[in-house]
Amino acid sequence: MSIRERLSGNEASAIAMKQINPDVVAAFPITPSTEIPQYFSTFVSNGTVNTEFIAVESEHSAMSACIGAEAAGSRAMTATSSNGLALMWEMIHIASSLRLPIVMPLVNRAISGPLNIHNDHSDAMGIRDSGWIMLFSENNQEAYDNLIMAHRIAEHKDVMLPLTVCQDGFITSHSIENIELIEDDKVKQFVGTYNPEHYLLNAKEPIAVGPMDLQAYLFEHKAQEADAMRNAKKVILDVAKDFEKLTGRKYSLFEEYKLDDADIAIVCMNSTAGTTKDVVDNLRNQGIKAGLLKIRVFRPFPAEEIAKALENCKAVAVLDKAEGLNACGGPLFTDVTSGMYVNNLNIPTISYIYGIGGRDVTTKHIESVYKDLIEISNTSKVNNPYRYLGLRRGDK
Amino acid sequence: MSIRERLSGNEASAIAMKQINPDVVAAFPITPSTEIPQYFSTFVSNGTVNTEFIAVESEHSAMSACIGAEAAGSRAMTATSSNGLALMWEMIHIASSLRLPIVMPLVNRAISGPLNIHNDHSDAMGIRDSGWIMLFSENNQEAYDNLIMAHRIAEHKDVMLPLTVCQDGFITSHSIENIELIEDDKVKQFVGTYNPEHYLLNAKEPIAVGPMDLQAYLFEHKAQEADAMRNAKKVILDVAKDFEKLTGRKYSLFEEYKLDDADIAIVCMNSTAGTTKDVVDNLRNQGIKAGLLKIRVFRPFPAEEIAKALENCKAVAVLDKAEGLNACGGPLFTDVTSGMYVNNLNIPTISYIYGIGGRDVTTKHIESVYKDLIEISNTSKVNNPYRYLGLRRGDK
């Protein structure tokens, strides 16, 4: 029997970490993820977990400590947001290239500057090429479930990559919602123990970690890392199947909400999906065939699967909670359309930048997108594929 | 009369900086860009320039000092590579979002780990969403010319964004090639003086820089930043026209090399374009209609213009000197194909990852790509759109 609770997204994440009971947590506080290490440190203090908590002096050190701990052969976790991630950016790449399956909740917040503590996805987008598996979460339940599945994915011998679980800062991290928790022993059994093949504290196999890797080898190592990222897709799905058996909750690479027969569809991530579902339901009641594709697995990017899921749509909108600043559209839009290109689609597709720096996103905004899509699907003409939603100026 | 010289790419960059004579240079040394601040500091010591050289204690501080200097109203420059860029990553975003037209040579080197000091573009790719204008350079001449044009672009009132000039570490940074330098006084006249509209040291207009920017305003500021990035395209072209008048050397958003009537084309950046031109010439001699599109302006990304330039090709290869690690292809490939999608193209296009960590790229490799493209253009069938070039395994 699962446990019904009311928790914020941060609490849910901290409880997942408690149930995972990692060997090492090294963290430095930053809004809005501060609560995660804060809650977790009380578990350490109370002896609820066996974790070594390392109170590091910066986020650069937090990731460095996790790297050392994982290389030594232990499970290490941290949590951060925004400029915390920015300060550990150098080490983010070292974690993945050393193939260390560190798991990190990332509570998404706008990257400075100017200083803003509220939600958008500009922090997450900044590490999308860094070799980390990236899972996004609509709500506290998904943030929790993704963390429970994380180590099984990251530590899989075909993967061995770090993994981050994203959720929207304040919107889900600080909102209290209903949640179903899994019993501690079941989590323990599901997650299993970490048995790395190679690790520094293995006295029987002395190894070096992180030496010079010049022209003769780095390419091959990077290709192996890319293979691992491709491999992750299958592993993610396999783990999801096991998770479904345990909980009845079904996860895939993305969620298709009334997408089967949809004429118009929105692609988005995290909490906006919830708002969108409500709009889809209303539109369906009006006889409009609206659908939603909610990305769960952003890295590896399931381009082919997304293209397939969208192939019968007449117009698609991709919602990015981060400015691409590339003069072409948001990063998710670029990924989706590139994937559609490779998979020979030719559906009018629009990039909407929205919700930057915590700007509210309401059902009205989402309705306006679907309205745009209806118009486009009628004419098959796109006047401007790079649009804003909720911006205070003429664009929209 | 221009000055004929033989210089390495680093020397050429340092000389450009000398002729620009910025108010402030703040830099921390890292291979392979170390020589740039090193040469420049001798200009400071010898009184050849009026620049205040700040010997900072990390790259994070280097960019911070540039931010302070630019905000104060002066021209500030730095130079870096790889993990130097990684350590300043937090401040990179602050520089652009505060709309400070800092100019920085970036001598491209693989991002760690494992540790590798040689060339690829993984460092540059890591800041492609950060609001910096990014120019790439095939050789020392282009690295020099791009720097001479940089401030005119970055400081333009419609732009006001930082700008980085990339070149390939060691391959061009340390190779000595012929170059034509512009006379000092002509550079001085061309670059002009910096007259910021708003700056901290303006006693007549007290302002704050970098305060809180919460939900009510950040979105608008980011949209303005995105506008500025879009505006940069026209400014870049205008500056290039003036530059052509001065030097006879013609620059655009990208270089089309025998692309007009090409059936097959490669898209690439930096020094590989030189190798590719040689192969194109050979293929043309054999009657094969091969062409090259060499990206000069990577940010803002000229998606539409690229699509137009490639529209008559039968097969295209996009060469990425960085693993996307997204399971789909390299970052340049993603940008190009997304742009082709938006612009309604449907040409078989392949992603090739190559040259990682300094792996040699020879004419043989490039020839093999064109051979692939010929095959694809014949069949219009793509077996695997995500390929490797020069990797020691079965893929290629």
Place this chain on the structure above:
Amino acid sequence: MSIRERLSGNEASAIAMKQINPDVVAAFPITPSTEIPQYFSTFVSNGTVNTEFIAVESEHSAMSACIGAEAAGSRAMTATSSNGLALMWEMIHIASSLRLPIVMPLVNRAISGPLNIHNDHSDAMGIRDSGWIMLFSENNQEAYDNLIMAHRIAEHKDVMLPLTVCQDGFITSHSIENIELIEDDKVKQFVGTYNPEHYLLNAKEPIAVGPMDLQAYLFEHKAQEADAMRNAKKVILDVAKDFEKLTGRKYSLFEEYKLDDADIAIVCMNSTAGTTKDVVDNLRNQGIKAGLLKIRVFRPFPAEEIAKALENCKAVAVLDKAEGLNACGGPLFTDVTSGMYVNNLNIPTISYIYGIGGRDVTTKHIESVYKDLIEISNTSKVNNPYRYLGLRRGDK
């Protein structure tokens, strides 16, 4: 029944810390004290102690963390040597002025530069005015015993000052000698629990720690701190009495070795006292009335008591394992002679600088000092009161 063991001085210190079982240990490794936190961290790992071990990123942070922990109401310890102490020097003063009874083993090593990892007392001398109680230890037994007594002294309500226990780097820290340990439960009972009167985590009494303390109050606070230092003398003696009851081992402010009827005496600290005792025994066998005054309590400095103990001597040598670099003699010599002045003595007294940077000190050296003293006591004439012992040049 005590426990007979063979331990190095570092092991003995670590075991004392284990038996004390402090709430917090924050330490950064530096030769030759590294072993202390190293051994201790294994006790933490094994659950032998309840201590929170904070793996800080510098010695400045080590002392800062101890300050925070003590201010919060817990017992905090660290250990260091030489430049580790130098880097925490700023915080050393804050610890004492905030009246936080932190206890710290200090394994004495020469302060750089040039770089030297061996023993002298130049590190300890650098904090002699900082408001720390300073105990010196001839051997592993005394290092252990001093630590067991430390908290009773430091935390006494009339004292409330931090305390450091010194021993000679390598000479005693790494030499294995016989030792008598006290049983764990007896230590626990002897040391007792820490019940601070005022502390940050006391929810019933909200306080601020370390605010501005300007002209109106700092003087009074410093005078209270000086009072506390004076009060410490009595407390140290009281605790020693209790310790004697527990162990039979007798401690005072200093040890008088055959000093009662001595004509000539050496004053010294730490391991040199052992060598000197051997020489005293030999000289006594020859009918020479040689004696030794071994300082245990260097701060508070027992000037009056020392003067009284030496009042019948005809010549005294003060051995300093640190250059005063003041043109007058070693710091211990200055303290002793100042105290003799205040107490109206007029005995020929010589400063010997010796053992700097780990220079060997043998019985021959000590014999030569007594020989000098015999000569001086005969003539009552001092040619040069500032001498060297074991220096490779004409002086001696």
Place this chain on the structure above:
Amino acid sequence: MSIRERLSGNEASAIAMKQINPDVVAAFPITPSTEIPQYFSTFVSNGTVNTEFIAVESEHSAMSACIGAEAAGSRAMTATSSNGLALMWEMIHIASSLRLPIVMPLVNRAISGPLNIHNDHSDAMGIRDSGWIMLFSENNQEAYDNLIMAHRIAEHKDVMLPLTVCQDGFITSHSIENIELIEDDKVKQFVGTYNPEHYLLNAKEPIAVGPMDLQAYLFEHKAQEADAMRNAKKVILDVAKDFEKLTGRKYSLFEEYKLDDADIAIVCMNSTAGTTKDVVDNLRNQGIKAGLLKIRVFRPFPAEEIAKALENCKAVAVLDKAEGLNACGGPLFTDVTSGMYVNNLNIPTISYIYGIGGRDVTTKHIESVYKDLIEISNTSKVNNPYRYLGLRRGDK
């Protein structure tokens, strides 16, 4: 002809530095010395000096940069106060032991904690054994004059030690007083150029600076450093003679103010001497033979010369603007009485701690000391040799 001006002590120091025109200044601001690098940096900006100004990121770096610059063969200066000095404490010892004649104004301020920005001498006392020559200054004129003489002393081949010039924070650093400046060209000629015998940038003599210096040599190097400190006395006097020829202003190791025939005398340093002179004048008017010994050269400590100067007094008070926290008296008191002991004096001498944390010191306080001394000289009995002046409690 000298230049008559009205300047604060900080301005006077900055102007001395301007006239000295050192090769390198590396500084980090801290109250109350901030103005010195601030004024100086404007001289750099305006091209008034040829100095390389290094805007370091901490005081630890400030001293490190000075060490590097001096080792390279240039003249380097910095300025600091209180916790700035505390943070550079590690490097302070490296500067002197590498025999680098760095010159540093030290504007005395209480060492934290608790936090206090006002004057006492606790910062200076903390480096009195570190191998730095220490000159104290009653007023802006002396702060200026001491700096003009500094390099001649520090760089003398018999000395080669760093030197600090102290003055009282705010009391003289921020008070504007009359001053006589020396003409620039005369200062230039007086100070001369720096021609180090050994330096890193001497291509003809490759040397290493700061390598390992273990048991076999450190003692000899420290003894040489101590010799240098002793040698400094003569050099200081020689330089003072030359300075007198230039300016007519006479300096010695200390100033004797109506001390020749004094029965009672105060020994003190810095600005308190001015207050004391006023009291001495008043007492002399009353027929009381009061005198003053104002220490100028605190390191090397002129113990013998002081003893000789005081030998005919009947009672002496030593005023310390720093708590010794050793249970015996202030550090200057310890030095003076130790010196009197060695030189066979037997005069009642009292330690007064005063002025801590900026507590006002008025003529009334000084009068009360002389009153005490009169009483003591009558009875030759000292009830309490460790007293406070201006403290708000029963002591005085």
